[in-house]
Amino acid sequence: MKTIFSPLHNGHSGQLEIIAGEIVPGFEKASRAEIIRARVESEKLGPILPPDEHDLSTAGRIHRSDYLAFLPTVWTQWQAAGRSGSALPFTWPTRGLRGDVPPKAIEALLGYYSFDGGAPFVAGTWDAIKSSHDVALTAAALVLNGEHSAFALCRPPGHHAGAGFMGGYCYINNAAVTAEWFRQNGATRVTILDIDYHHGNGTQEIFYERADVQVINLHGDPMNEYPFFLGHADEKGSGSGTGFNHNLPMPAGTAWEPWSAALDDACKRLAEFAPDIVVVSLGVDTFEKDPISQFKLKSVDYPKIGRKIAELGLPTLFVMEGGYAVEEIGVNAVGVLTGFEGE
Template sequence: MKTVFSPLHAGHAGNFELISGAIVPAFEKPSRAEFIKARVESEKLGPILPPATHDLAAARQVHTSEFIDFLPTVWPLWEASGRTGSALPFTWPTRGLRGDVRPQSIDALLGFYSFDGGASFVKGTWEAIKSSYDVALTAAALVKGGEISAFALCRPPGHHAGAAFMGGYCYINNAAVAAQWFRDQGARRVSILDVDYHHGNGTQEIFYSRGDVQVLNLHGDPMTEYPFFLGHADERGAGAGEGFNVNYPMPFGTTWDAWNASLEDACAKLAAYAPEVVVVSLGVDTFEKDPISRFKLKTADYPKIGRRIAKLGLPTLFVMEGGYAVEEVGINAVGVLTGFEDR
């Protein structure tokens, strides 16, 4: 399996986030990608390729142009306002407030285009976002070109980013971009299988009213787990998308047997939908030692995930999402990929 990776991800470093009542160094950090890359190399998964450079047209297919135009301006506007450190929002439009008028202040704009305090910016953030997007599209092109699978080692991740909002360490929704790109290249149906611990709220929001991209999410129950405000089992899609959004919320402490039962059901629904390509939002924060997650999967479980996805017999693009037990993140992520290869 070929991996696509960009060293430009490392420019997104030293930033902070607001979580659990404190502003702390972000859990999403450069070492995550480096551990995964090192494991790809040590396991001899296959060649590691640099991404091609793409324009932002594909991003504008799933995000609003205003949002995409905003992202590269954040750090220059932050610096122009006289600030250093992490650019973070501190106020958001919510119920009873106006969200239809785009403000001018960088502080207000950060809140206008986000849903939490987890997508901060430093000087190198935009370059990292753009490189992650380039990685996803380059890997998608490998699958379109005939590879049975490819791994987009994206950093920062993407599945929490919606059409006009960032959050949860995510800025451009790489999996959604890739899925739409496959559609634009002629695929009639595409499935996104999100196995990250946290619900892919951005991906759901983007495709919720569409029937040409199926979205299946396995995740922590939003009644008690971030991102809280999407991911319930009764969210089935709307209009043309009715029935094509499927959520599998699970409680704290979920172990392999229960999690795997959800995976089996999701794979059955995916097979019935009969997509031409599968995009896997590959999060491994389901791991029992993950510092910000509450499932109990073990390292030995991850190759099983890859083998089950391989049984679908479909061209598959793996897009890296979450996983924060840094030393194990490479072992577990690559475990999924080697399991897929062992099919």
């Protein structure tokens, strides 16, 4: 299996985030991607290749044009306003406030285009975002051109980013971009299978009214777990998309057996949809030692996940999302891939 990777992700380093009432160093750190890359090498998964340059035309089909235009300007605007440190919002246009017109101040724009305080900017953030997007599309092209699978080692991740908002460490929704790109390049149906601990709210929002992209999420119960305001089992899609969105929330403490049963359910629904291609939003924050998650999967479980997905017999693109137990993230992420490969 070929891996696509860009060192430009390192530009998004030293950023701060707001979590649990504190401003803290970001859990989504550069070492995550480097540890996974090193594990790909040590396990001899396959060649590691740089991304090709891609324009934002496909991203523009799923994200709002004003939002995409805003992202490359954040750091420049932040500096022009005399700010330093991480560019973070502190106000959001919630219920009862006007959210129909973008404000002009950069602090307000950050709130207008986000849903939490977990998508900070530093000097190299935009280059990292763009390289992550390019990594995803380069890996997608491998699959479209005949590779049975490929791994997009994306950083920053993407599945919390919606059509017009960032959050949860995510800016451009890499998995959604690849699904749209597959559709525009001949695939009739695509499934996004999101196995991250946290619900892929952005992916759901983007495709909620569409019947050509099935979205399946296995995740922590949103009544108690981030992102809280989406991910319930009764969210089935709307309009022409009714019946094509599937949420499988599970309680804190879920271990392999019930989680595996949920994956079996997800694979059954996926097979019934009969997509041409599967995009896996690969989060490994389901791990028992993850610092910001509450499931209890063990390292030995991740190759089993890969084998279950391989049994679908479909071309598959793996797109890296979350996972924050840094010491084990490489073992677990690459474990899914080697399990898929039958190793």
